Amino acid sequence: MKEESVFWLGGKPGTQQAADAPPPAAALEPAIRSACQARGLAPGDFVAALGGQGSWLLHFSAGEQRQRIVWNGRDRRLVLQQALRAGGWEDLRNCAVTATDAAGFIAGMAQLLDGDQAG
Secondary structure: OOOOOOOOOOOOOOOOOOOOOOOOOHHHHHHHHHHHHHHOOOEEEEEEOOOOOOOOOOOEOOOOOEEEEEOOOOOOOEEEEOOOOOOOOEEEEEEEEEOOOOHHHHHHHHHHHHOOOOO
């Protein structure tokens, strides 16, 4: 049987280095939870995606409303979403994040929760 070369979609595993990889979501979780609690919100589940984008989301309650903040690592945007009665989520606001550290995410969360929309 003839040997054929292998094409690795996205590059050969283990050879790529992330240029500006966000810190692991687990390291950000305490700061993000504290920021929600400081605003009087009740943080719930924190979910981090497995993958190179560093995406995560945090569910929380704002009064009677179920909401969540989603970090879309691919698009580098924070999104505030609200649960729909029929199921699913509605985007309320979003903003770009320039610094992918705790301070950058907390500043973006403040922008979303204060009602400012940059995007």
